[in-house]
Amino acid sequence: MLYFLPEDLLNKLLINLQQKWQVFVPLLQTGGDILLEELPEKGKYREDCLNRLSPGSKAVNAQTIIPPKEVFFPQSEVMFKYSSDSQNPDQLKIDSLKDQAQKTNKPGPRLLFGIKPCDFHALKITDNFFKNGFEDFYYLNKSGNSMAIVFGCPTPPEPLSCFCSSTETGPMLNKNSGHKFDVQFIAEEDGYIVETGSEKGEKFISDNSAFFKEPSDMEPLEKRAELIKSNALKNIKLSVPFNSAVESMRNKDSGSAAGGAGSSEVENTKDLYKSIAGRCIYCGACLYVCPTCTCFNVYDNSSLRCGTSAITGGERVRVWDGCVFSGYTREASGHNPRAKADMRAARRYEHKLKYDVPVYGRSSCVGCGRCLTACPVDTGMSVFIRGITENNEK
Template sequence: MTKKVINKSDISKLLIDANNEYNVYVPMEHIGGDVLFSALSKEKNSLEEDVKRINLASEKTFNSPKEIFYPQLETMMEYNDKGEIKETVESSKKLVFGVRPCDFHAIAHQDNFFSKNYEDKYYLSRRENSLIVIIGCNTPPRPEACFCTSVGTGPFLTEGFDIQLVDLDDYYLVEIGNEKGADFIKKHEKYFSDPYRDEIKHAERKKLEAEEKINLKVNFNKALQIMKTEEIPQDNLERIAERCIECGACVYVCPTCTCFDVFDDVKCGEGVRCRIWDTCVFSGYTREASGHNPGAKKEFRAARRYEHKLKYDTLETGISGCIGCGRCLHSCPVDIGMSNFIKEITTNQKYH
């Protein structure tokens, strides 16, 4: 694999350059200190402000990059009272900079989901012209919740990526994973130089240290095996249902949740049809117009999410729908989370 190095002080220059060709999405600090993936402005003055807010060091990127390709709310089509319908598809060139390894696995999961059977033009068009730069996790972003080493999705990738960065304090070691990544580096070669042998060694050491820093361990494979062959104990589901306040935080931060609702909105004879994230933990999710609701029971809804990720996704593709990012536990106000669920079914202890 070809490797390069880039000085950290050159990153903002690189991104400003790239902003001419791509829409650049990068973790940026917002009011209140939240760090979220946001697009750099195309306007010179605001771009300078945006660049100051870039925060790659912060390991607190709250949301996954999911919404870059699958926005929480997006317009699917516009129509007028003459009955004319126009699809609204977005397909700009995108550079997504600073994606974490587990989230990259989630993007691969989304790619598969949105292209199987019927192709989802909205997702696939947004995703089509995108280049993704990974930053491996020297330290876990959510120390109490990250469990990527148990799932096998981090803290660094070994293959499949465009570009992966390893944080070496003042520098990043740049690992180029494919031709698309190589083309990008070549185009901006003035920012990159060849690494010294020590730097490569240093990076390998950092990767090993990073693995040791993931303290939360679960027996993920055992959980998958149990989910494949056994029913979830009723008692376990009831305890989760009892605690759950149905806020939906777990599914909104989940990088592999894909469910959506569709609604129409009209103003002055012009209308839009939009889709918006929806979730199986809400009681109205399966309610039919007649009032009949096959998913009414809360404990069944709790089961649905775990079964979908751990059982059905694994049966279908061989890869689980949980990528071990820990966001569900991290965001849950009542401490329900995938890792706690896994611990419960693989040990006989109660975590909920």
């Protein structure tokens, strides 16, 4: 179904949504950058945030620097705390989990308001990843019952490094293309066409019916939405031969024992990995900003008795990690199965374009382009895809 939300009701809607949800919105920051933040519950600060709302301001159609995965999987988070046993001070014990949960858990399911279609696709992948097999308590605890309100991209955000039409993850969600979503906002001059894609989405509308106008005549709204969507597709600036890259990765085995080794195609791919590794400065940005990268490190952050090395308590913390670092795979013995830089360069591309395909039924690259934007030496997925497909043509 399609509905209409007038521009001047957007902020009121957000305030209303806070009754049920913890609302996360993209906000314009001091440096002109866009980042997701939780909308404060009340007060002057909330007013300030609403004024900095990115989807509300038509002038700003920028991407959040960090994808929405951070709402459920922050860069660092405390897993649990431990302290000295009151009876036996030399023994550390894990603090009561109930007490810890009460302190950290904020009420209300999370609503991601104003995320881009590519990021929406990425969330499906991370949801899936953290749910599959053993459940990841920390992610699922935050993502449980959450919902995303997607804002379609009428024009690609600056800087122009995204390529969602190639990955079929945008610029707008389309039921016809098999996209499954709850609610999508499509910006117009004086408001938003609101498209629902599920029962959950319909419920969202009915829960907030005071804000949404159901059109008396559906047809013009449908036409307008279609026109915006087709224009959005025309506005795409960057496209890459994504599917043929995925296809070629799938058929290629970089290992020496099984198939294809020594062929010119495999050698070219190896050269490509080498040239990427040759530029890489190991900042980890491509992994940190990737909406589907989920690797983490775990460490104990301990307090010491003053001037000694005796531990009096602390916390176990997890923090984003990445396969580009050599310590990421180095074993205690010193042996490192991915000791070489080009093997580490390969890892990211092979994971996204090859190994994840059978797991999720699609590549886990959603075409957001952040890896290129954040790379200090201008390497990223689109550059790699061009490289590997050009290789194949050679």
